[in-house]
Amino acid sequence: MTATIARKELDDTAFARLEQEGRLLNPVLKAPTSKYGRVGFRGELALRFAPKLADEARPPELTCDQVMAVATVGDKHLPFFAGYLLSFEHLKDVAEVLGDTLSAGGKYFLFCNNIDLSKKYQVPYKGALFYVLPIDESTVYNELLTLLYLEKNDLKKKDTAGKLDAVADAALKFDVTFDTITYGEGLELMGPVRNPNENRPV
Template structure:
């Protein structure tokens, strides 16, 4: 399938504006899934860009990484979104970037590096509610499989689109209540921000 067709199909979804703004980066997958009328994305969501010099591409200063998302053709909202943040405080950036693509009916998950390992929250922000969880199993994919009781061995039989469909379908059925806190309270409770470059060889 050509990029032109992919873009045409993506243009009918809530992912279109994010693509137009150059925010859908490092795509592991972008395109139709196995579910009719559904477009999926796995990659990185740019939250803030650095200064642009001439025609050079702007590298993001801040990103939500390990993103998994799906949107349906003709729907103005994202049905499902999950991603990783180094700092809980950047939930605000995610919410503001996604903006009108968020819906009270969507299921949105953020795995944050600096919240207590025993904590799970629901954080209302703008039009949506975010499920906020610690990152324990090292990747969003592993974390969300565990949260949604999905067997990795079973998903290995599926291609990338099929895996994303399985995760999104399970996420859309998810309704376990967590402690509800405000964004401001979350900022008070969050721990220090880890330096991701610490202890790396130079």
């Protein structure tokens, strides 16, 4: 598939504004998937940009990492979005950046480093419902496979787009309920923010 065709399809999805704003960063995938009418994205979502100095492009101040999301051609809402946050408080940034792409029926998963490892929550925000889950040493992809009862071996032979399709299809059927808390209650419950550079070899 040519880049022009892929770009044209992306422009007719909920990703269009995010792409125009330069928020879809470091993509492992940003293209139509094997499912008709679906465009997938795996990468980082820029939440806050650093002030620009002259022509110097600076990395964003805040990102949502390990993002997995799909959009449907002709639909202004994202049906599925998942990502990693260092701190629960940045749920607000994700919701504000995604803005009009969120819907009441969408499935949105945020794995946060500073919530209790034994807890899972539902947090209504901006008309959407976010599933907020703990993450420790794993990845968003592995956590989703566990949450959605998908077998890693079954997906091994699929390409990046195929894996995303399988995860998204399972996520769209997800209907387990967790304790519902407000964003404010989540701020009170969250733990300290871990230094991401801690224990890393220099």
